Amino acid sequence: MEALFTPAEMTEIDHAAPAHGANVPALMENAGSAVARAIHRRYRPCRVLVLAGPGNNGGDGYVTARHLAARGWPVVVAPVGTPRPGSPAADAAARWRGPLVEPTIARVAAAALVIDAIFGAGLARAITPECAGLLAAARTLVAIDMPSGVDGATGALRGKAAQAALTITFVARKPGHLLLPGKAHCGIVLCADIGMPAGAVATITPTLWRNTPALWQLPVLAAAGHKFDRGHLTILAGPMSGAAILAANAARRAGVGLLSLATETSLTETSLTDTPLTGTAPGIMIRTDPIDTLLADHRRQVWLCGPGLGIDRAGPLLATLIAANRTILADADALTACADHPDRLHGVRVITPHEGEFSRVFPHLAGDKLSRARAAATITGAIVVLKGEDTVIAAPDGRAAINDNAPPSLATAGSGDTLSGIIAGLLTQGMPAFEAACAGVWLHGAAAHTHGPGLIAEDLAEALPAVLATLQATRNTT
Ligand SMILES: NC(=O)C1=CN([C@@H]2O[C@H](COP(=O)(O)OP(=O)(O)OC[C@H]3O[C@@H](n4cnc5c(N)ncnc54)[C@H](O)[C@@H]3O)[C@@H](O)[C@H]2O)[C@@H](O)CC1
Numbered sequence: 001m002e003a004l005f006t007p008a009e010m011t012e013i014d015h016a017a018p019a020h021g022a023n024v025p026a027l028m029e030n031a032g033s034a035v036a037r038a039i040h041r042r043y044r045p046c047r048v049l050v051l052a053g054p055g056n057n058g059g060d061g062y063v064t065a066r067h068l069a070a071r072g073w074p075v076v077v078a079p080v081g082t083p084r085p086g087s088p089a090a091d092a093a094a095r096w097r098g099p100l101v102e103p104t105i106a107r108v109a110a111a112a113l114v115i116d117a118i119f120g121a122g123l124a125r126a127i128t129p130e131c132a133g134l135l136a137a138a139r140t141l142v143a144i145d146m147p148s149g150v151d152g153a154t155g156a157l158r159g160k161a162a163q164a165a166l167t168i169t170f171v172a173r174k175p176g177h178l179l180l181p182g183k184a185h186c187g188i189v190l191c192a193d194i195g196m197p198a199g200a201v202a203t204i205t206p207t208l209w210r211n212t213p214a215l216w217q218l219p220v221l222a223a224a225g226h227k228f229d230r231g232h233l234t235i236l237a238g239p240m241s242g243a244a245i246l247a248a249n250a251a252r253r254a255g256v257g258l259l260s261l262a263t264e265t266s267l268t269e270t271s272l273t274d275t276p277l278t279g280t281a282p283g284i285m286i287r288t289d290p291i292d293t294l295l296a297d298h299r300r301q302v303w304l305c306g307p308g309l310g311i312d313r314a315g316p317l318l319a320t321l322i323a324a325n326r327t328i329l330a331d332a333d334a335l336t337a338c339a340d341h342p343d344r345l346h347g348v349r350v351i352t353p354h355e356g357e358f359s360r361v362f363p364h365l366a367g368d369k370l371s372r373a374r375a376a377a378t379i380t381g382a383i384v385v386l387k388g389e390d391t392v393i394a395a396p397d398g399r400a401a402i403n404d405n406a407p408p409s410l411a412t413a414g415s416g417d418t419l420s421g422i423i424a425g426l427l428t429q430g431m432p433a434f435e436a437a438c439a440g441v442w443l444h445g446a447a448a449h450t451h452g453p454g455l456i457a458e459d460l461a462e463a464l465p466a467v468l469a470t471l472q473a474t475r476n477t478t
């Protein structure tokens, strides 16, 4: 599992390091040497200018300069601030015997490669316009730890941030590497092992992870399994029936044993729906019984409520499902039916809002995406999947994950319906809700990657078998 640490947590880990046998100068030496190695691997030797700030981030910059120069690269350091006398950064600066120059826009623009070692985890306020101007002049920028101006805890910009081609961080990625807008400024992110003792890292109990397959385990199909062992998912379908069909096909590819689309009799007549409900997918059962009749069957435990349902229908149906104590994933119209009424979601297991739906349900929640998702999970008691290029999955118990495998092609009509179908499909097979939500989000992103360009929502379910096969093969070999 790949934990993400905030800068504040990283500082605690740094403070614990000496008691576990590592001191800051040694860690700084390893950090600078890791940055130099990463640059040497990716770029040809060229004129380098290091912008070195006053703290340990600057210290890493001086060490990087020394290691690159030792490899024969032409390097100059331009100090932006002075390290505190006696600090590890001051020692690192003293060991730099190469050229020191004034930081000017002309010098930055003339360098083939600029290293941003101005501020990292210690960024405490907005960077000055002068500092932003220097960084913006770089042709190719490599950031140490964080691009200066990106808040490592939230991904917010403090002042401005420039566009790095590569960011090398240490010990663990920070939320700001995965959350927008910070994520967009980092370029490729590498995480270097700098010999931080495991005991120091263990002083922090992680509550936030990068969403990778190490975070969850997909249901394993029993050799003697029966379709009923894989659960029965019921999806409520309304006039925009295409949404429910997309969700249904995704849930089936995600492995549900039985799938029903529950609709009103009138809607099975094709003229009243945007997609004919009957005859399109032989593996989907169409049920026109009243919801109370369907709920009388206790094998129908898991329900997906919202996609294409219509807001008027979604509100009362959601309330009926909650009263019947079912496992519910609420999306789309079911969320809009709870506008400014998050209390109506009590009893729902998972919600999957995009930013628009989220702000309708929780108009008073402000702040960064991670904090808002966590607050919404606390308020509702549901797993919150706050969607976007940097989807956050948050649980009421404080656990959260940030997803970073979603390509921009996923922003297409019906993509959200597919996601809710995948998650509901995994829930139906008995996966715990937080893990099902994380796995669903990751599989959705991986399916889009696997399909490649020209993606439409229908392709996502089709791409799932290949994603699942690759995942299974990887698991079998690790
Ligand atoms: N986490 C780790 O394991 C390690 C971290 N190291 C480095 O240490 C860095 C953190 O070092 P520091 O805590 O010294 O913090 P920084 O080097 O990021 O910044 C420190 C100084 O900048 C000042 N400052 C902050 N924002 C400013 C602004 N907008 N304008 C002007 N001044 C500002 C602060 O008051 C502080 O004096 C990390 O980013 C990383 O590069 C490595 O040296 C060693 C190991």
Ligand SMILES: [K+]
Pocket: 057, 116, 117, 118, 119, 120, 143, 144, 145, 146, 147, 148
């Ligand atoms: K930096």
